[in-house]
Amino acid sequence: MQPRCACSILALALATGACKRGEGSPAAAEPAATATTTAAPTGEVAPTPxxxxxxxxxxxxxxxxxPLTLEASYSASIGSPNEGALQGGVPLPLSGPGYRxxxxxxxxxxxxxxxxxxALVRAAQHVHETMPGNTLTFGDISMPQGGEIAGHGxxxxxxxxxxxxxxLDAEGAPxxxxxxxxxxxxxxxDYKDLAVGEDDVPVQIDLPRTWAFVAALLGDETLQLQQIYIVEHLxxxxxxxxxxxxxxxxxxQRxxxxTCQPRFPHDDHMHIRVFCTPDDIAAGCNDVAPIYPWQRAFLKSHDSAPVAxxxxxTKRPKLTSVEEAREKAGPMHEDVVAFLDRRKAWVKPPHPGRTWCR
Ligand SMILES: [Zn+2]
Incomplete structure (x- = not known):
């Protein structure tokens, strides 16, 4: 079964376990050879360089x-987030200090x-070092060579x-x-089995750590952050x-x-998008709106400019609607139904009036 659990899909579908668990393949440690010796004609053993x-x-x-050891030139983003590709894509480690x-x-x-x-790894490490005890979970980024990825536009x-x-849990523990x-x-x-009430576990956002993570990303000078898609109330x-x-x-202020709530609510995760770098623009990277004055100034200082x-x-991929996800999620007990009814109040997009979020 292809995972359909994406940022566009109601998380309650996620809770049904519709997504297959992925298998990791830990890298095998290579034994390191250092030197060899050969028998010299005299019978003595002489080292051979x-x-x-x-x-x-x-x-x-x-x-x-x-990823922390790689030069930026190792990878290039090509095209736009909606139709592009990825060269030299680097995998996020399956786990590391403070994240998975x-x-x-x-x-x-x-x-x-x-x-x-x-930058994702550094920001998670920063939170781990300054506020140890909780683990950040990353979701989808891109396929190894970019391109189509099920469940996303x-x-x-x-x-x-x-x-x-x-x-955090109800007592404030991670x-x-x-x-x-x-x-x-x-x-x-965390409803787990949507049809069963006994396994439900209340959770709440860990605001100090979530803020520390986004603040670290925003403060990372190697990254030109374009948007954080997130529901208005969070x-x-x-x-x-x-x-x-x-x-x-x-x-x-930054x-x-x-930050902006898009068409899908993003009340169960954030979606981080970064701009093309000047090198990527030279290789064919395209940026979509919004492009801020400070980004134009940054690119200008690198003799570059955004390219639309x-x-x-290609046709826009069809994404699962909230209603379809609800249908697919199958039977659910009355608390889940009540939550979904309450949720209608904030899934409606978006919240106009800000300069960059319309
Ligand atoms: Zn996303």
Missing amino acids: VAAPEPAPPAVPGGGPD FTPRKKPERRHGTVELVA SHRAGRDADVMFYL AEGKAIPLDPEGKGT RTLLLAQAKREKAPAELV FADV PPKRK
């Missing part, structure tokens, strides 16, 4: 290079540009990543990161958290500028 072997790259869970790739998705769905993947050029919210829709108070329920809660912590006004994608060549 041999070329020093390349040092084995550090093994990361799931295989592939450590969701075990509910196939591991091939975790490839991105070096800039994106390295975008995620095709290695510049989009789905990120679950850090979660809880497993899952795509669970959260209400205007930042609360939700945006509001994160802004309040930033103010409580007296976060720098410029950072808070978060306010780049050509007219769409």
